Amino acid sequence: MPLHLQSLQDFTREELTGFITRAIELKKERLDGVKHQQLAGKSVGLIFEKPSTRTRVSFEAAMYGLGGQVIFLSGRDTQLARSEPLKDMARVMSRYVDGMVVRTFGQNVVTELAAYSSVPVINALTDLHHPCQILSDVMTVIEKKGGIENQKIAWVGDGNNMANSWIQAAERIGFELILACPEGYDPDSEILKNVQEKAEKPIRLVRSPEEAVAAADVINVDVWASMGQEDEQEERLAIFQPYQVNDELMAKAPAGAIVLHCLPAHREEEITEKVLESDRCVAFDQAENKMHMHKAILEIMIGGREE
Numbered sequence: 001m002p003l004h005l006q007s008l009q010d011f012t013r014e015e016l017t018g019f020i021t022r023a024i025e026l027k028k029e030r031l032d033g034v035k036h037q038q039l040a041g042k043s044v045g046l047i048f049e050k051p052s053t054r055t056r057v058s059f060e061a062a063m064y065g066l067g068g069q070v071i072f073l074s075g076r077d078t079q080l081a082r083s084e085p086l087k088d089m090a091r092v093m094s095r096y097v098d099g100m101v102v103r104t105f106g107q108n109v110v111t112e113l114a115a116y117s118s119v120p121v122i123n124a125l126t127d128l129h130h131p132c133q134i135l136s137d138v139m140t141v142i143e144k145k146g147g148i149e150n151q152k153i154a155w156v157g158d159g160n161n162m163a164n165s166w167i168q169a170a171e172r173i174g175f176e177l178i179l180a181c182p183e184g185y186d187p188d189s190e191i192l193k194n195v196q197e198k199a200e201k202p203i204r205l206v207r208s209p210e211e212a213v214a215a216a217d218v219i220n221v222d223v224w225a226s227m228g229q230e231d232e233q234e235e236r237l238a239i240f241q242p243y244q245v246n247d248e249l250m251a252k253a254p255a256g257a258i259v260l261h262c263l264p265a266h267r268e269e270e271i272t273e274k275v276l277e278s279d280r281c282v283a284f285d286q287a288e289n290k291m292h293m294h295k296a297i298l299e300i301m302i303g304g305r306e307e
């Protein structure tokens with residue numbers, strides 16, 4: 001059975017910090033002009049059923065940067081669009097490529113591809129999780145704050161795929177997390193319950209954004225309507241208004257608190273232009289780190305590390 005990255009729960013603390021340590025090394029090596037070829041002769045298939053700028057391009061750049069190749073398949077161009085079973089897709093793709101990077105709707109798609117694939121399957125976002133993003137975001141926090149174990153991380157807004165992956169990261173890596181979500185928009189209850197039973201540090205859900213940011217070192221914000229929820233956009237605009245990350249909310253946070261946004265951002269909705277463009281927001285460093293993190297993930301999971 002190959003190793004799959006379906007959610008952060010699939011890995012131990014040591015394995016997760018291994019991805020981060022390697023990503024930091026690879027970032028430095030790129031700055032130093034080191035050329036890599038450890039994935040020469042290998043290829044991955046990118047199967048994307050939802051739009052993407054950062055994740056697609058950073059996975060492609062990562063694979064090329066390590067000497068490998070990618071084959072991009074948009075959902076509508078494969079026979080999946082005509083109901084070919086996932087178990088057939090998984091076995092066919094396994095004969096052609098060394099790994100699959102999948103962005104889709106249901107987490108069950110990733111689970112089923114992984115169950116039938118003889119090559120690693122990597123979750124590049126589902127409705128339930130965005131694990132690779134949170135790994136690069138944790139890397140960004142470590143770079144900015146010198147570590148994450150002693151940081152208080154806040155989540156403000158929708159209890160969505162990003163929130164669920166932050167919850168799993170908090171338990172696995174061991175840091176404090178406080179989420180402020182409006183009633184009815186909580187993170188996945190099973191994921192939350194599961195981690196709260198074993199987490200070393202508090203993982204709390206509150207309603208007040210002010211309470212969440214009051215002692216936060218890091219404030220996370222994401223869109224109010226995720227991909228696939230476009231029909232709810234109008235309704236959500238009103239419900240989430242008190243959760244906007246703006247100057248007023250930032251004034252309630254400690255002076256050194258930084259803001260993370262995985263992008264794309266909807267300015268003047270979940271975050272104001274002013275906060276997004278301020279020195280406190282590290283969204284573009286996060287975006288860069290996705291490429292270094294994806295290199296680390298591909299190298300570790302697809303193989304071929306140069307010693």
Ligand code: CP
Pocket residue numbers: 051052053054055056125133262263264
């Ligand atoms: N942050 C992120 O996943 O961006 P994309 O949707 O552009 O890939």
Ligand code: NVA
Pocket residue numbers: 125130160161162222223225226227262263264
């Ligand atoms: N929660 C967002 C993240 C986008 C990268 C979405 O799923 O659309």
